[in-house]
Amino acid sequence: MFGGSAERGKLLSSDNSRKLVSALEEAYRGAKYYLDFSTSVDLLAAAILSAQTRDEVVNAITPLLFKKFRTAKDYAGSNLDELLKYVNRVSFAGNKANNIIAAFKIIDDKYNGRVPDKKDQLVELPGIGEKTANTILINAYGIVIGIPVDTWVIKLSYRMGLSLNKDPDKIEQDLMGKVDRRYWHNFAYVLKAHGKKICGTVPACSKCTVNKICPRNGVTRSV
Ligand code: SF4
Missing domain, CATH: 1.10.1670.10 (Helix-hairpin-Helix base-excision DNA repair enzymes (C-terminal))
Structure with missing residues (x-):
């Protein structure tokens, strides 16, 4: 200690x-970076799912998830039961699924479906803290400010x-x-x-x- x-x-x-x-x-x-993703939408979902969960578990479930949910609108229009079918192997799956849906609703409404590239906007999304905001900026946008x-x-x-x-x-x-x-x-x-x-x-x-x-x-x- x-x-x-x-x-x-x-x-x-x-x-x-x-x-x-x-x-x-x-x-x-x-x-x-250790999580698989192709788009900023994928990355945001995977990053929320990864808290206190092994990377291997997240990487094992995301191929099917990313195939089903491709855009912010796909997630925003989903519901807890549907999303849980894809993510129930991660810890705190219910909380994380709720955060993902809520985050993408904001992204869909406020940012026209595009994951923000500003740290102050990212940290306002449910499930996104400083660490995840930095991770998204670096790996989705090549913006390195932390x-x-x-x-x-x-x-x-x-x-x-x-x-x-x-x-x-x-x-x-x-x-x-x-x-x-x-x-x-x-x-x-x-x-x-x-x-x-x-x-x-x-x-x-x-x-x-x-x-x-x-x-x-x-x-x-x-x-
Ligand atoms: S960084 Fe290397 S030397 Fe330092 S505690 Fe870890 S293993 Fe030991």
């Missing part, structure tokens, strides 16, 4: 942050000394000050790839490409 002052952890210097980020970007060059902060980013940013905060908005601000802007678009996916491969529940520090720099904040056991 990183709440107590005695366990605040160590922050990396700017120089070491730059080295660590470069080394990770080099090691995970192919890292990219770094999506998910659970992997929260966990690894602390371990690596890139941020000692636990509030996602503050973590994003810390990262935006330390990660070169050219890496903002994929930094969350690089951290996720590293977390899944090396820096998981029991980090494999002995095999880690950044083990000479990383302060290993909060790590009590590693291999």
Whole structure:
């Protein structure tokens, strides 16, 4: 944990942050967004479904979903029972389905069926927070104005000394000050790839490409 002052952890210097980020970007060059989609409409639906649900589960159900629901109007004209037939394998399926329908009703009414490309408009949609708004801007529109902060980013940013905060908005601000802007678009996916491969529940520090720099904040056991 990183709440107590005695366990605040160590922050990396700017120089070491730059080295660590470069080394990770080099090691995970192919890292990219993990949900399948073709259109901004697909992406918004998949992103809402993905909260607290494994990517594999979302990617397994979306081909049929995307085939049935192609436009904002398709979702807006649906209802809970119909949508649940396609998404009931995800956690909190009812809430997410309601959010998807409500979000696309707004998009259909207010934005002429087009998923907005402005962050302040996205975060007003049901089921869309800062992280998902950043994700949609980056992956649907190539607009990079922030770094999506998910659970992997929260966990690894602390371990690596890139941020000692636990509030996602503050973590994003810390990262935006330390990660070169050219890496903002994929930094969350690089951290996720590293977390899944090396820096998981029991980090494999002995095999880690950044083990000479990383302060290993909060790590009590590693291999
Ligand atoms: S595996 Fe260990 S050294 Fe590597 S980033 Fe994680 S905590 Fe740091």
